[in-house]
Amino acid sequence: MASDPNAAQPPLRAAIVPVTPLQQNCTLLWCTRTMRGAFVDPGGDLDRLRAAATQHGVTIEKLLITHGHIDHCGSAGIFAEELGVPIEGPQEADRYWIARLEDDGRAYGVPGKPFEPNRWLEQGNQVTVGELVLDVYHCPGHTPGHVVFHHPKSQLAIVGDVLFQGSIGRTDFPLGNHQDLIDAITTRLWPLGDETVFIPGHGQPSSFGQERRTNPFVADSVLARA
Template identity: 50%
Template structure:
């Protein structure tokens, strides 16, 4: 019994949408469907995954833009997350659409907000929730302890960190989220960022110019 996942980059922003499932029951979730709902449905069908919920790490358009169409296609699927502090981003999706030149995306609210220490379950697997503000105030990170995998959205990248120049973004808060919330999960924890290739927390502690440790760990 193991957690499985497939990363599908979507839209012109090459946002990493992750299809995550329990290989025993084939129940799963979709994390951050930024767009291309029909293509995602096709891949979900090919994988044989029964999606039970769509989970959002934060409210930016390039991560939530395909949510409503995907939920319509899959029928009966709930929208979960992010933290309620990102409500203003979801309420402003129409303005975000115009700003980024995306197809018009109407505002929506999830069926359930997520908080620190919540658990997202599917099949016999689960992802634990950490509130990791800074990029947005309601950003959450999901991780699976046994599988040593975390889905961090736009908090941390391979060699970089999330932008903090958007409304209610904050650089110091973001650095605190990374160092105080993510690093304790362990250096061997692999993470899937919102954009770009995977890495591990240990690798970023050595080489990431924004959050590397001040001195080597011996």
């Protein structure tokens, strides 16, 4: 009897594709049973993203957006129109940033086009990719409408610019709020578990447990002294 080629496969696979001069981590994630996938934060360099989908044999069925900054979603509207797929996310408070994409694109040398998502996301929503179901967490602070995607079975979170290896998101941009960011990290991300690995918007992946031990901004020992 032939064996199931997917039997040993994890349900979710992910590949990081750095894009734009800001080296933003666009994530290609896909369902290994259906080979249907999504790009999270397709900020630019669409040729590179098309090549990644082809390389892994993934059919893109939607685009997911963590927040409205140019390096994360400047090309989302362009790409969605080309592929004929919907955009889901971020939370609607990031309309402010999405409306600025063309102007911000000129400032940063990145193509930017405002768009209207097919679905704004809220705390407690879920999104599907193939047969995968990801939970949505609203984590404001870096931007007011920032969301995080979490796949519990894989213990994987895609956190955009909320949290980094050894750092946290900037809050000095318009509508940023440092306390909101700290609260989002400690009340919405930490409960997902120390073993959860996260892909940040820039830099290398880490785990929530590692950051709780060592992050100079949000480690348990640091916050205990605050």
